[in-house]
Each structure stands twice: as C-alpha cells, then as structure tokens.
Amino acid sequence: MNSSETAPARGTAVVIGGGLAGVVAAWALRGRAERIVVVERDRYPDAPAFRAGVPQGRHAHLVLEAGHRALEELMPGIKQELTDAGAHRVSTSGDLRWLSSAGWMADYPARLAFLSCTRPVLDKVVLDRVRTEPSIEFLEGTDVVGLLGSAQRVTGVKVRERGRERGDVQDRGDVQGRGEVREIPAELVIDAAGRSTSVPKWLGELGRPVPEERVDAGVAYASRLFHRPPGVDLGHQAVYLQTKAPDKPRMGVLLPVEGDRWIVSLAGMRGAEPAPGTEGFTEHLSRLRDPALAEMLRGAEPAGEVRGFLPGPGVRRHYERGAPDGLVAVGDAASTFNPVYGQGITVSLFCAQVLRRTAARHGGVGPATARDARREIAAVSKTAWMMSSAEDVRFAATTGGPSGALIRLQHRYLDKVLRGATHNPEITAAFHEVLSLVAPPTRLFHPAVVAAVLRG
Incomplete structure (x- = not known):
C-alpha cells in the first residue's frame, strides 16, 4: 500500500x-x-x-454513462439509491429515440444508458x-x-x-x-x-x-414538467430532437422523471430562442424539426409552469x-x-x-x-x-470558438458519421460511446468505423 x-x-x-x-x-x-x-x-x-x-435545475438533466461510472466509483451504491428515489434507467438505444442532424439514429443492442430524474432528486x-x-x-x-x-x-x-x-x-x-x-x-x-x-x-x-x-451560441431554454398520461406506451421512454446547423437551430428533449412525470426542455440558438411563457413554449414546440415530441405531449397535463433559462x-x-x-x-x-x-x-x-x-x-x-x-x-x-465548442461554431450567430480548415474537415467527417449512424448500428454504437464520454473522439477513427462510414 x-x-x-x-x-x-x-x-x-x-x-x-x-x-x-x-x-x-x-x-x-x-x-x-x-x-x-x-x-x-x-x-x-x-x-x-x-x-x-x-x-439551471428546473431544466432537463442527465448524467452520461461515464458520469454514472465515476459517481458509482466515488459513492458505491449511489445508482441504486437514485433508482430508489425514482430515477429512470434510459438505454441510449431502444429507450431513446434520437433525431440527429442526419436523421433518426439506428437501434442496436445498447451497452450504454443514463439515469433520468429531476436535478433536485439527484x-x-x-x-x-x-x-x-x-x-x-x-x-x-x-x-x-x-x-x-x-x-x-x-x-x-x-x-x-x-x-x-x-x-x-x-x-x-x-x-x-x-x-x-x-x-x-x-x-x-x-x-x-x-x-x-x-x-x-x-x-x-x-x-x-x-x-x-x-464560445457563445446564444442558447436559451424553456422547460416544463408534465404528468405522464395513464396507460400510455410509446415503445420508448425518451426523445431527443437535435438541432441541424445552420438552418434548424431548435431542439427539444423529453425525459422520464420521478413521480410518473416527464420533463420537457426546448432550446434555440441565437435568433431562434423560445419566447416566454406557455404561448412561447407551444409555438417553439410546433417549430421543431419533427412532430414526435409534440405528439408525445398530446393529452399530457402540465405539472408546473414554463421556466426559462439563459445559460450564457x-x-x-x-x-x-x-x-x-x-x-x-x-x-x-x-x-x-x-x-x-x-x-x-x-x-x-x-x-x-x-x-x-x-x-x-x-x-x-x-x-x-x-x-x-x-x-x-x-x-x-x-x-x-x-x-461542444466545435459544434457551437456551426451556427452563424455564434461568437468565439474554434475555426479554420481543421474544424471544417472535422465537421465534414462527423456529418458522414451521423449519416452512417442512421442505418449502421456499428457506427451508432461508436458515436454514442464518444458522446457518452466513455471513449475518446478517436473511437470514430477506428478502422472498422472508418470503413463503415466510407461504405455508407
């Protein structure tokens, strides 16, 4: 010792x-x-x-897979305590429908997950x-x-x-x-x-x-809690509608939380921020790239007021x-x-x-x-x-952040990765590992992944 x-x-x-x-x-x-x-x-x-x-506590939070591993290492048994407090385990494939900038992610036998609950419970x-x-x-x-x-x-x-x-x-x-x-x-x-x-x-x-x-993409949030409609079975627990730079700078996420509720957070980059209040929330929801989130909320009763947030x-x-x-x-x-x-x-x-x-x-x-x-x-x-900074600079209204030929090259390759992830489970799995911070970005340059991307 x-x-x-x-x-x-x-x-x-x-x-x-x-x-x-x-x-x-x-x-x-x-x-x-x-x-x-x-x-x-x-x-x-x-x-x-x-x-x-x-x-920021009133808005959707999650701890990525790498974070859960770190937390469990620091505090053995804490994952079970969170589950006992009402946190939901959400698999990154199957439980989560993810619309990337290129399209819906392909399903695969997921090895990764995250626990979802409100920030106060965590x-x-x-x-x-x-x-x-x-x-x-x-x-x-x-x-x-x-x-x-x-x-x-x-x-x-x-x-x-x-x-x-x-x-x-x-x-x-x-x-x-x-x-x-x-x-x-x-x-x-x-x-x-x-x-x-x-x-x-x-x-x-x-x-x-x-x-x-x-780096400042000018992001703004609007979030609201909803009661999950009784007996609803959508075949998945969560949905993430990602932005698509530069022309679709709005996103939305729905996550299950304790108390049989959903938390829904909508966001927009500079120039596409959600307007305040219920009216602004509803309008922003209707302008997302896909109606999936709005359809999930049809019939769901609000469990709180709309809350805004400007992260800076x-x-x-x-x-x-x-x-x-x-x-x-x-x-x-x-x-x-x-x-x-x-x-x-x-x-x-x-x-x-x-x-x-x-x-x-x-x-x-x-x-x-x-x-x-x-x-x-x-x-x-x-x-x-x-x-995060490399993605932020895709939006024209972003100030600061990296630039140059290398960043443009990275964007082009990542776009190919995302297109491949819409139909190739091997690419999807690698992308999720990187986004969950359990693997470095070089995982996307593994020969098997590169070959799959180029075939796509």
Whole structure:
C-alpha cells in the first residue's frame, strides 16, 4: 500500500459552493483533509426542491454513462439509491429515440444508458451521502466574499452569513440582514461556485487574471414538467430532437422523471430562442424539426409552469497555465459548456475523481495536490470542450470558438458519421460511446468505423 494512503488527514479544505460539483469535491477529499468546509449561499431544503442557487435545475438533466461510472466509483451504491428515489434507467438505444442532424439514429443492442430524474432528486441523494461524513461541515446561507492570501498563494476565504429567508425555500434572494465578515484559513480552496463564480474577478484584482476561451451560441431554454398520461406506451421512454446547423437551430428533449412525470426542455440558438411563457413554449414546440415530441405531449397535463433559462457563454478557464498555490476550480467554475450536450455534470464528477487521485498521491491537500489537480482537470475536461465548442461554431450567430480548415474537415467527417449512424448500428454504437464520454473522439477513427462510414 502506498504510504500516502495511510497518512493522517491534516489541514483544512474549503469548498466554495454546495451544489453537486461542490459536494462531490468535498466527498472526494475525505480522509485527506482533517476538516472540509462547504460554503453554500442557499439553505438546503429538507426534501428535494428547486433552489434559486441552481437556476439551471428546473431544466432537463442527465448524467452520461461515464458520469454514472465515476459517481458509482466515488459513492458505491449511489445508482441504486437514485433508482430508489425514482430515477429512470434510459438505454441510449431502444429507450431513446434520437433525431440527429442526419436523421433518426439506428437501434442496436445498447451497452450504454443514463439515469433520468429531476436535478433536485439527484442533488438530494448525493447530499445525503455526503452528510454522513463527519469531517465535512456545511455553512449554509453564507456567501464567500473574497479570498485570503496573495497572487502567489490562496490561504483561505472570507465569508459572511446571508441571514434567514423571509420567503419559502425557493426564494433565496429575500434575506433579513447580513452577518459580519469572518475568515476561514485553509490549505486548499476549491472553487465550485458554478457559472457565476467571482473567483476569476478576485484573481484579476490581485493581478493574476485567469486565461480563458469563450464560445457563445446564444442558447436559451424553456422547460416544463408534465404528468405522464395513464396507460400510455410509446415503445420508448425518451426523445431527443437535435438541432441541424445552420438552418434548424431548435431542439427539444423529453425525459422520464420521478413521480410518473416527464420533463420537457426546448432550446434555440441565437435568433431562434423560445419566447416566454406557455404561448412561447407551444409555438417553439410546433417549430421543431419533427412532430414526435409534440405528439408525445398530446393529452399530457402540465405539472408546473414554463421556466426559462439563459445559460450564457461557454467558458474554459485555464487555471493549469498559472494560478496561485492552494486554489483549484471544478465543474462549471472551471469549464462551462452549452447545456444541450449534457456534459456538465459528468465533467464535474471527473473533477472529483481528479481531486481524490491527486490528494491520495500527495497524502494531503497541500500545494502539490493543487498543482497536479489543475493540470489533470484541464485534461479531463478537454474532450468535452472540444466537442461542444466545435459544434457551437456551426451556427452563424455564434461568437468565439474554434475555426479554420481543421474544424471544417472535422465537421465534414462527423456529418458522414451521423449519416452512417442512421442505418449502421456499428457506427451508432461508436458515436454514442464518444458522446457518452466513455471513449475518446478517436473511437470514430477506428478502422472498422472508418470503413463503415466510407461504405455508407
């Protein structure tokens, strides 16, 4: 056994943000830090409920196959707990009807699947597991208002309690006063504050700006929950109507969730965004490339209001190119993707695996752990960023992102792959493996796949 595996835990790790990325990061560090503090601006509800601090939580979520493998490795038995909480297992073939830009995907004996539930259920099941670890403590209703240390080394955070809410659990903006600022020294600070993180701004003020890439397809979402009609049997559980660049920039997805309901998310790229409210939702639904989703909803009763969401640009922050010692960013704080590709949660789980590996390698949460973690997080998020940004730039209104002859060549080959996937199960299986992040993009260049693509 490696000596680091038996080394006593020492030091403090602070996690900024108690969403999914933050709590799994905290869990990954158990046994490697004597004290792990998760600072969360919301107060957690007693039962699964949507939170203002997770604005994307009302929209369709899934954990890709690679993410489920990572989560099960981090938390053995968690997949069964999610199933017990109402999550549905959806096979990527048979259970899911997928309309790609080239047409309907061919069925094949699928080896891959994902679990589908609402985001509050996923968050609650994972949070309940993390709460069993005595070395992890939660500061709820608390903001991180700054970093301790210098441009060379982060040594902790400044926090301030937000006060108690006057409204219900879903209204986190309504607070009664604020507490005094206090400091929490730490050997390691994990930024898991998501898309709205303030850490890059604070580092810029210290004269240590974070290099970043941006791509913005201008995507906007509208989502609604529906009661599944009693006795309905459509022969499949879910449907995904993908965009087709550049002329059909609208997409829609229907997934089964707990409580015998469906969650339906519609999206459009810049210039084709869903209009607000029920009328806008219905109009966008009618303008999708295929009527399959609208037909599934015929006779389904709404189980909630239409909710909109503007994710903002995709951003990849290169902390591995230079950041203060003692700081690591994970999840959306490190890389945010266009949500239509479903990569965000899975990459957050990859980040947690990295933290566990690097902390074990170095026997704690010191500067060497942070440096290695930054490099490895950049590596495990690279494929997802390359795939999502390359697809985003297909749309004329997209700003930023990669360009040039190589990208055009990749687009042409992928178009051939997708055409082949409409009738060749071998190509479909390879494509699903890549999209599920269980295989690298080079899987599509395996000789057998290339031969099948060229025959097609």
